[in-house]
Amino acid sequence: MSDVFKPGLLQGKVAFITGGSSGINLGIAEAFVKAGAKVVINGRNVEKLEAAVKGLQQHGTAMGLAADVRNYESVEKAFQTARDAYGELDILVCGAAGNFPAPAVGMSSNAFKSVLEIDVLGTFNACRAAFEHLRKPGACVLNISAPQAYLPMAMQAHVCAAKAGVDMITRTLAIEWGGAGVRVNSITPGPIDDTEGMRRLAPGDETREKLTRALPLQRFGTKQDIAQLALFLASDAASYITGSIMVCDGGQSLLGSGL
């Protein structure tokens, strides 16, 4: 990634990232650590979490806290532990998400509920539990959304419902928390290379080539593309931006659902 931001952009800041042990969220964690922030990543799988923390620690200060975002008490405990270790929180990234392609009639009620609970309830739980630990004024929340929030997609009824909910949490909290000096925004990644989401949704060379040809920018995005947007939104350069759904998708959203 080219260093377009000044060194130490997030020096002295503390960030907490749910679902931070892989994919886009780990990319954001790495960029934040390199920018000088102390970073807490959260995930369900302890081994994955430990491996990710080891990698982050090569660039700066990081720790991992295991918790299932669906369980409010364990999330609350994780924020208290993070606060005790690093102090008040400047940046919360709600990235934990579930996804699998399945037609509505091939999905059990429990399958639908699982994704809703990870994405919507998990985002609410993290925001709710973090609030008392956020630095006020000055903190910000970044909720990781998806094009499914506004593009209906076959095989994605659960994710479409969930991500629309995530974006409405963003917009509602932006109103409620603006007075406390806390900004809340969504990041909407389009097709991003080397992620579990794309492995599940666009498997195989043929699907990938078709999608690439259709995209206005004619390429998949990278984790760095998303990390750059997260760095910008977390920085003072974005101090007047709240309640925005920031799309980073190579122009995919211009195409409707006709990909």
Ligand code: HXC
């Ligand atoms: C149908 C499925 C299924 C599938 C799981 N289930 N996979 N149903 N098709 N492929 C069902 C199970 O049978 C079960 O229902 C229910 O979902 C819960 O599954 P469990 O494995 O028991 O639960 P849990 O451990 O909570 O896991 C939930 C999960 C999660 C949602 C399946 O493991 C998951 O999604 N992991 C992937 C994480 C991931 O890819 N994250 C990136 C998201 S990317 P029953 O009825 O049998 O009990 C993203 C944006 C993509 O969100 C944007 C691209 C443009």
